[in-house]
Amino acid sequence: MCGHDGRPYRLEKDMSKQLKIQDAVAEIILTEGAASVSTTKVARRVGIAQSNVYLYFKDKQALLDSVYERETQKILATTEIASLQDQKIPLEERVRLYIQQVYDFSLANPDSLTLIQQIKFLRGQSPDLLPNELTPNNTVSQLLQAAIDEGVLKDLPVSLHMSLVFAIINRHTTNLQLGRYPVDKYSFKEIYQFIWDAMKR
Amino acid sequence: MCGHDGRPYRLEKDMSKQLKIQDAVAEIILTEGAASVSTTKVARRVGIAQSNVYLYFKDKQALLDSVYERETQKILATTEIASLQDQKIPLEERVRLYIQQVYDFSLANPDSLTLIQQIKFLRGQSPDLLPNELTPNNTVSQLLQAAIDEGVLKDLPVSLHMSLVFAIINRHTTNLQLGRYPVDKYSFKEIYQFIWDAMKR
Numbered sequence: 381m382c383g384h385d386g387r388p389y390r391l392e393k394d395m396s397k398q399l400k401i402q403d404a405v406a407e408i409i410l411t412e413g414a415a416s417v418s419t420t421k422v423a424r425r426v427g428i429a430q431s432n433v434y435l436y437f438k439d440k441q442a443l444l445d446s447v448y449e450r451e452t453q454k455i456l457a458t459t460e461i462a463s464l465q466d467q468k469i470p471l472e473e474r475v476r477l478y479i480q481q482v483y484d485f486s487l488a489n490p491d492s493l494t495l496i497q498q499i500k501f502l503r504g505q506s507p508d509l510l511p512n513e514l515t516p517n518n519t520v521s522q523l524l525q526a527a528i529d530e531g532v533l534k535d536l537p538v539s540l541h542m543s544l545v546f547a548i549i550n551r552h553t554t555n556l557q558l559g560r561y562p563v564d565k566y567s568f569k570e571i572y573q574f575i576w577d578a579m580k581r
Numbered sequence: 582m583c584g585h586d587g588r589p590y591r592l593e594k595d596m597s598k599q600l601k602i603q604d605a606v607a608e609i610i611l612t613e614g615a616a617s618v619s620t621t622k623v624a625r626r627v628g629i630a631q632s633n634v635y636l637y638f639k640d641k642q643a644l645l646d647s648v649y650e651r652e653t654q655k656i657l658a659t660t661e662i663a664s665l666q667d668q669k670i671p672l673e674e675r676v677r678l679y680i681q682q683v684y685d686f687s688l689a690n691p692d693s694l695t696l697i698q699q700i701k702f703l704r705g706q707s708p709d710l711l712p713n714e715l716t717p718n719n720t721v722s723q724l725l726q727a728a729i730d731e732g733v734l735k736d737l738p739v740s741l742h743m744s745l746v747f748a749i750i751n752r753h754t755t756n757l758q759l760g761r762y763p764v765d766k767y768s769f770k771e772i773y774q775f776i777w778d779a780m781k782r
Binding site for chain 1: 614615616618641645698699702703735737738740741744745747748749751752753756761762771772774775776778779
């Protein structure tokens with residue numbers, strides 16, 4: 381089977397290698413910082429030639445974008461979009477579900493939010509250009525906007541409400557990862573109350 | 582005049598050039614993202630040879646650290662430490678002053694918090710290793726801990742309270758910079774109320 385240019389499809393592309401490359405990128409970001417990511421380093425970690433990295437990703441940015449996309453897909457996979465959109469559930473309860481879902485996800489995948497945030501920051505002041513940015517956030521944005529319109533939440537930009545949820549939960553799970561305090565020191569209820577007191581009208 | 586090794590002091594070091602190098606680093610971080618910072622790029626922007634960058638900074642990390650320190654010094658310079666420590670002012674009022682100071686600083690220096698956050702994130706999971714980390718935060722940490730102990734603030738880690746203040750204000754001023762809404766759309770009072778409702782016991 382050939383592509384339109386007559387060359388055979390690159391069936392030799394090894395998907396498990398692609399995953400290994402993404403894992404290596406994630407590891408470098410988490411241990412050395414995002415500035416340290418280079419195709420040379422990634423290749424060394426995976427044990428392949430640097431030129432082989434380009435078989436899977438056209439450049440370093442594509443590599444970072446694919447890790448970003450992988451992590452946001454993880455969130456999407458664990459988010460119960462249906463319940464967030466369920467009109468039969470009161471808005472206040474749906475906002476609580478959203479916060480609970482971010483919390484559960486972040487506890488189970490403590491590195492994911494950090495990876496997402498790191499790659500976002502690498503883009504500097506143009507976070508809007510990120511691929512896939514809208515997909516996971518769309519339902520949440522609509523939910524929060526509806527809750528603002530109905531007077532359930534304070535009339536502030538949705539982005540402020542979302543930054544609040546994200547920042548508090550990410551800081552909390554990073555603290556846990558760093559061993560700053562034991563997991564059972566603070567319950568979800570306490571973290572939720574902290575967030576909710578700010579958001580509620 | 583000579584140093585102990587007999588070599589003349591490097592009086593040819595030009596402090597305005599050092600500032601220009603730091604400005605170039607800040608500009609690259611803000612426009613291209615922190616991963617793009619390289620001594621080659623910095624030298625090109627300043628119009629000097631790459632080797633000359635090393636006259637001022639021993640490596641890329643030292644360069645990033647110096648920009649971090651410069652930005653935190655700016656915060657320190659505008660913070661009225663004395664009033665935050667003034668026992669005659671009630672704790673609740675001092676917490677409000679702290680929030681107001683972060684807000685005013687961030688409005689006047691919208692890039693500073695972004696630069697600090699970007700350089701922090703480049704360090705990956707070891708944000709604690711940053712130089713000068715404790716200096717500007719020490720007074721604030723003590724203030725918030727005292728307010729927690731006195732039952733003025735919720736009994737949650739100081740780092741959660743600080744992340745909240747930082748995240749909300751940084752998001753708000755970044756929104757303003759991006760032209761998402763006009764400056765007068767939300768008052769300090771509204772932003773403060775959002776933050777305070779979360780923090781207060």
